Amino acid sequence: MTIRLRVWDLPTRLFHWSLVASFATAFITSESERLRDIHVIAGYTLAGLLVFRLIWGFIGNRHARFADFWPTPSKLMAYLNSLMAGKPQHYVGHNPAGAVAIFLLLSLGLVASLSGWAIYEDIGGEWLEELHEVAANGMMVVVVIHIAGVAVSSWLHRENLVRAMITGWKKAPTSHENSPR
Amino acid sequence: MRFPLLFSIALSLAASVAQAETPRDFLTRFEKEAGAAASAERGGRFFTSRHGSEWSCSSCHTERPTQGGRHAKTEKDIQPLAPAANAARFTDAAKVDKWFRRNCNDVANRVCTAQEKADVLAWLLAQK
Numbered sequence: 415m416t417i418r419l420r421v422w423d424l425p426t427r428l429f430h431w432s433l434v435a436s437f438a439t440a441f442i443t444s445e446s447e448r449l450r451d452i453h454v455i456a457g458y459t460l461a462g463l464l465v466f467r468l469i470w471g472f473i474g475n476r477h478a479r480f481a482d483f484w485p486t487p488s489k490l491m492a493y494l495n496s497l498m499a500g501k502p503q504h505y506v507g508h509n510p511a512g513a514v515a516i517f518l519l520l521s522l523g524l525v526a527s528l529s530g531w532a533i534y535e536d537i538g539g540e541w542l543e544e545l546h547e548v549a550a551n552g553m554m555v556v557v558v559i560h561i562a563g564v565a566v567s568s569w570l571h572r573e574n575l576v577r578a579m580i581t582g583w584k585k586a587p588t589s590h591e592n593s594p595r
Numbered sequence: 596m597r598f599p600l601l602f603s604i605a606l607s608l609a610a611s612v613a614q615a616e617t618p619r620d621f622l623t624r625f626e627k628e629a630g631a632a633a634s635a636e637r638g639g640r641f642f643t644s645r646h647g648s649e650w651s652c653s654s655c656h657t658e659r660p661t662q663g664g665r666h667a668k669t670e671k672d673i674q675p676l677a678p679a680a681n682a683a684r685f686t687d688a689a690k691v692d693k694w695f696r697r698n699c700n701d702v703a704n705r706v707c708t709a710q711e712k713a714d715v716l717a718w719l720l721a722q723k
Contacts, residue, residue, distance in 0.1 A: 445696070445697050445700065446697070446701060447655070447666070447667075447668060447698065447701045448649070448650070448668060448701050450666070450668050450669050451669060454669070534671075536671070536672075540690075
């Protein structure tokens with residue numbers, strides 16, 4: 415039997431959608447000097463959000479903790495194989511592929527915001543600008559893959575993952591370890 | 596808006612390392628693309644006029660670009676743009692293309708023509 419479960423706590427959900435907004439704003443304004451102040455504010459906001467998420471990954475609710483979804487290579491391979499076979503393993507919290515996206519976004523986001531700050535403060539050389547752009551473009555690549563993954567997983571699991579990230583609620587089995595079943 | 600083409604970034608990086616260019620090389624390139632000679636006088640007018648919008652090139656780079664400028668939004672210092680005052684200017688194709696693309700959008704809300712780039716560069720080269 416299944417029950418309704420509050421999987422994503424409010425801080426995790428607010429973090430997720432604030433990160434979407436700040437990254438989108440920074441990306442859209444990246445080429446414009448007229449909007450440079452908005453770009454910088456979006457970047458600082460993104461950095462602050464990432465710092466919060468790093469802390470929340472240790473003290474947050476159950477499925478917000480890094481230990482709940484740390485993606486080992488074997489877990490990731492098993493998940494991807496089950497996805498290829500059309501019978502994806504079901505995780506209540508983050509699945510291993512989503513977890514990889516999260517850690518990539520956190521790392522690339524930190525690189526992008528730190529390098530952006532250094533460029534704005536005229537510290538360092540042009541290589542920082544290249545690093546900044548590569549990190550930001552890398553984030554966009556991960557975001558596109560993440561969105562595709564959410565669409566595919568939602569369809570295969572008959573489960574609206576976008577709604578879950580808005581409301582926090584998911585349907586889950588009564589025993590709900592974050593492990594495949 | 597940029598698209599995440601890491602491949603093209605890698606290519607342009609490789610290209611910029613492969614060939615160091617001089618400001619004259621860029622002038623030749625833009626004149627060739629435009630199919631006409633550059634006019635420094637026309638370039639100076641382009642540089643200092645607002646193109647139906649808020650800013651001119653000189654809003655940040657000043658009307659005497661042998662001097663340092665000041666970002667019109669962030670008020671950050673900008674190194675001189677004229678090659679006579681700053682030998683690093685117009686020596687890297689990736690950088691030249693990137694900043695013409697960005698700043699033409701900022702000033703004129705469109706890309707600049709090859710003729711406009713040739714004219715502006717000719718005027719900048721005449722600044723001593």
